[in-house]
Amino acid sequence: MTSFSTRLTVFYALSFILASVGMLTLGYRQIDQKLMHGLDRLLLTERGRVFAHLALGPPGNTPADLGAKLRRSTDNSAVLFRVEIKSRDGASLFRSSNLSQPLPWSPPSPQFTDDTLSDGARVRIGRFDRGDLVIMVATPADNVASAMRGYVETSIGLLLAMAAFGIAIGYALSQVVLKPLREIADTAARISASNLEERIPVQRGDEVGDLARLLNAMLDRIGSSFRQIRQFTADASHELKTPLSLVRLHAEMILADPGLTTSQENAVVAQLEEVDRLSALVGDLLVLARADSNSMNLAIASHDPADFLERMRADVEVLAEAAKVKVRFIREGDGLVSFDPRWMRHIVLNLLNNAFRASPVGGTVTIASRLDAAGWQLAVEDEGAGVPHELLSRIFDRFVSDAPGGTGLGLTISRSIVELHGGTIVAMPGRDGRGLRVELALPPAAT
Numbered sequence: 192m193t194s195f196s197t198r199l200t201v202f203y204a205l206s207f208i209l210a211s212v213g214m215l216t217l218g219y220r221q222i223d224q225k226l227m228h229g230l231d232r233l234l235l236t237e238r239g240r241v242f243a244h245l246a247l248g249p250p251g252n253t254p255a256d257l258g259a260k261l262r263r264s265t266d267n268s269a270v271l272f273r274v275e276i277k278s279r280d281g282a283s284l285f286r287s288s289n290l291s292q293p294l295p296w297s298p299p300s301p302q303f304t305d306d307t308l309s310d311g312a313r314v315r316i317g318r319f320d321r322g323d324l325v326i327m328v329a330t331p332a333d334n335v336a337s338a339m340r341g342y343v344e345t346s347i348g349l350l351l352a353m354a355a356f357g358i359a360i361g362y363a364l365s366q367v368v369l370k371p372l373r374e375i376a377d378t379a380a381r382i383s384a385s386n387l388e389e390r391i392p393v394q395r396g397d398e399v400g401d402l403a404r405l406l407n408a409m410l411d412r413i414g415s416s417f418r419q420i421r422q423f424t425a426d427a428s429h430e431l432k433t434p435l436s437l438v439r440l441h442a443e444m445i446l447a448d449p450g451l452t453t454s455q456e457n458a459v460v461a462q463l464e465e466v467d468r469l470s471a472l473v474g475d476l477l478v479l480a481r482a483d484s485n486s487m488n489l490a491i492a493s494h495d496p497a498d499f500l501e502r503m504r505a506d507v508e509v510l511a512e513a514a515k516v517k518v519r520f521i522r523e524g525d526g527l528v529s530f531d532p533r534w535m536r537h538i539v540l541n542l543l544n545n546a547f548r549a550s551p552v553g554g555t556v557t558i559a560s561r562l563d564a565a566g567w568q569l570a571v572e573d574e575g576a577g578v579p580h581e582l583l584s585r586i587f588d589r590f591v592s593d594a595p596g597g598t599g600l601g602l603t604i605s606r607s608i609v610e611l612h613g614g615t616i617v618a619m620p621g622r623d624g625r626g627l628r629v630e631l632a633l634p635p636a637a638t
């Protein structure tokens with residue numbers, strides 16, 4: 192792919208070069224014509240002199256007569272002119288002393304032609320009729336030829352310089368033209384659902400400024416839609432909580448009734464399960480809506496991750512036992528990290544929940560914590576079936592779940608909260624190719 196700036200540069204440089212070629216060619220033709228015209232005027236002057244000498248002296252046109260009339264005059268002007276007189280049928284009647292060969296003879300011919308003589312001299316030849324005679328006068332055109340050669344050489348040098356210049360100017364121009372567009376692209380690339388507040392700087396009143404204003408107006412609209420959706424999700428989840436707990440309460444009261452038949456009891460138990468699932472979903476949605484709109488009020492403070500994990504240990508072991516899975520804690524390094532321990536606990540339990548669920552009975556789940564200058568890296572790895580490669584990037588999306596009773600929001604919430612902490616969370620296949628490894632990284636505490 193050739194970039195827009197490359198195309199702009201090439202286009203500009205080409206136009207520049209073409210214009211230069213055109214101008215230089217035109218110049219070449221003009222100068223050549225001017226110089227030739229000068230030579231022709233010289234030839235005409237010499238013609239006048241020859242005619243004048245022919246009119247003097249004996250009236251005959253024999254070679255001897257012509258010699259008598261012209262020899263001295265042509266010898267005098269031998270540096271500039273070579274003169275030959277022919278009869279109409281081409282027979283040479285007189286030749287000036289500086290002419291060893293006849294001049295090229297090609298009637299009917301234009302009055303002036305360029306020719307190269309047998310001795311290599313480049314000449315301009317004029318042919319003039321006078322009665323039965325044809326007077327031919329040649330004058331050296333070498334100067335003109337070498338002047339034109341010089342012109343061409345200079346032109347080629349000039350063209351190369353122009354080409355370099357054109358490319359440089361074209362490139363500079365493309366950078367200037369594209370700079371505002373780059374700024375727009377950079378800002379647009381930074382804007383995502385989590386920082387919809389950022390706007391493209393509008394610095395000018397031109398077309399690019401209009402584009403920036405249009406994009407900003409679009410972002411305003413998108414931003415307000417986003418806020419509405421989040422607000423709606425938060426409101427709806429919140430409003431659903433109370434009726435759900437009431438439904439649960441009523442179902443529990445019915446269950447306490449000793450007069451229930453077994454099938455009625457089963458139905459109510461199933462109903463309770465569904466209500467629990469719905470409550471979990473509503474709770475998760477509320478968390479997610481708050482996390483996305485940045486209104487979670489996280490209690491972020493400096494903590495020692497080793498203490499934090501130690502405090503979770505007892506609970507984790509109970510959960511592992513219930514899931515018939517072994518847990519292994521690995522800890523490296525020490526230091527402090529900024530996080531909200533309540534929400535971090537939520538995330539770790541979430542990851543462990545998934546890991547326990549995926550583990551085979553008796554399998555081991557590893558919780559590895561490492562602290563170094565880069566911050567805190569926490570990895571949870573199991574020995575389960577793992578996640579197919581094409582699904583790895585999607586398990587953090589909302590509602591992606593293959594677990595019975597799962598909401599598919601656990602990892603989504605985990606990622607949102609980790610990102611609110613300025614950290615990252617990624618999933619990959621386990622170290623020895625099986626199972627899943629989820630790695631969470633938080634930056635070190637600011638000191």
Ligand SMILES: Nc1ncnc2c1ncn2[C@@H]1O[C@H](COP(=O)(O)OP(=O)(O)O)[C@@H](O)[C@H]1O
Nearest residue numbers: 545546549586592593594597598599601602627
């Ligand atoms: N440790 C794991 N091993 C295999 N699959 C996993 C693991 N953790 C997550 N997944 C996959 O990612 C999906 C999404 O997980 P999550 O967001 O926690 O939602 P949920 O647990 O409600 O299904 C799970 O349904 C499962 O398919």
Ligand SMILES: [Mg+2]
Nearest residue numbers: 541545601602
């Ligand atoms: Mg989960």
